[in-house]
Amino acid sequence: MQVLVLGGHGKVARYLTPLLLDRAWNVTSVVRNPKHEDDIMSLGKGRKGKVNVLVSSLDQVKSASDARKILDTVSPDYVVWSAGAGGKGGPASTIAVDQEAAKHFLSASFASAYVSKFLMVSYLGCRRNKPIWMSDDDWAALMHVKTEALPTYVKAKLEADEYMTALVAKRKTDTSAHPLQAINLRPGFLIDAPATRKVQLGRTAGRGSVTREDVAIVADQLLVSADAEGWIDLINGDVPVEVAVQKVGKEKNDAVEGEDVKGMVRRFFP
Numbered sequence: 266m267q268v269l270v271l272g273g274h275g276k277v278a279r280y281l282t283p284l285l286l287d288r289a290w291n292v293t294s295v296v297r298n299p300k301h302e303d304d305i306m307s308l309g310k311g312r313k314g315k316v317n318v319l320v321s322s323l324d325q326v327k328s329a330s331d332a333r334k335i336l337d338t339v340s341p342d343y344v345v346w347s348a349g350a351g352g353k354g355g356p357a358s359t360i361a362v363d364q365e366a367a368k369h370f371l372s373a374s375f376a377s378a379y380v381s382k383f384l385m386v387s388y389l390g391c392r393r394n395k396p397i398w399m400s401d402d403d404w405a406a407l408m409h410v411k412t413e414a415l416p417t418y419v420k421a422k423l424e425a426d427e428y429m430t431a432l433v434a435k436r437k438t439d440t441s442a443h444p445l446q447a448i449n450l451r452p453g454f455l456i457d458a459p460a461t462r463k464v465q466l467g468r469t470a471g472r473g474s475v476t477r478e479d480v481a482i483v484a485d486q487l488l489v490s491a492d493a494e495g496w497i498d499l500i501n502g503d504v505p506v507e508v509a510v511q512k513v514g515k516e517k518n519d520a521v522e523g524e525d526v527k528g529m530v531r532r533f534f535p
């Protein structure tokens with residue numbers, strides 16, 4: 266199994282990479298700074314799989330064909346998007362990376378003959394409508410982030426999420442398309458603390474944090490799951506990760522419920 270990890274030097278990605286390597290999967294980690302190569306290579310020491318580094322700046326990915334060139338150098342089975350401009354470089358950089366480059370990698374992956382899973386690390390607050398399982402207070406807190414605290418970030422990530430969802434819906438009508446498992450993992454506020462291995466997963470409360478290590482543990486297990494698909498929200502909770510991942514795969518309670526999926530398809534594929 267070959268996995269391409271975009272945003273490879275990010276904190277979540279650096280927890281995730283050794284987990285994937287321990288499955289005897291090979292990882293190509295895409296970083297923009299050549300100085301990060303040693304850090305990534307050191308993650309591979311003593312692991313079953315092989316890691317290698319591809320230096321590329323995602324803000325230079327301006328089209329699906331640019332993304333395709335990167336994909337084609339690796340021909341990955343699975344693609345993980347865990348990149349994010351993180352507010353550095355201002356709104357333009359956020360749009361270029363979190364929105365545009367993410368969409369180009371989605372387009373190229375869905376069009377490729379070899380990608381069979383795409384896992385996007387998104388954010389719990391990326392949605393337009395209050396879902397029925399969320400309290401008014403939680404929704405108000407998410408809307409504060411969306412409209413006041415991080416408007417460009419949420420707009421950019423929501424656009425990529427909706428594009429992904431539209432691609433999935435469109436693909437369902439294309440009988441010639443090969444199966445592609447599309448997983449939109451949507452953590453709440455990320456914190457740097459040791460993993461608890463206990464989560465709320467699928468449809469969760471709107472407010473809550475999750476450790477970056479737990480995000481990586483969940484992502485690793487979702488990549489192994491044959492069933493997990495759709496929008497999967499994540500915060501720390503009291504259910505063991507293994508149980509929670511199995512449950513979201515089996516029950517298919519897609520947290521996209523309440524959003525206008527047909528509208529997404531019409532918007533992106535008029």
Ligand SMILES: NC(=O)c1ccc[n+]([C@@H]2O[C@H](COP(=O)([O-])OP(=O)(O)OC[C@H]3O[C@@H](n4cnc5c(N)ncnc54)[C@H](OP(=O)(O)O)[C@@H]3O)[C@@H](O)[C@H]2O)c1
Pocket residue numbers: 271272273274275276277278295296297298321322323324325346347348349350351362386387388389451452453454455456477
């Ligand atoms: N912070 C939160 O509370 C929160 C909540 C929910 C979801 N998320 C999302 O979770 C994901 C992972 O988070 P994290 O904490 O691991 O983030 P992180 O540590 O900031 O990692 C993001 C990675 O993206 C890379 N990157 C940024 N711009 C790039 C570019 N132009 N070209 C190539 N790489 C670029 C960064 O590279 P450098 O190492 O060179 O800077 C960094 O390694 C992100 O998508 C984030 O948006 C965050």
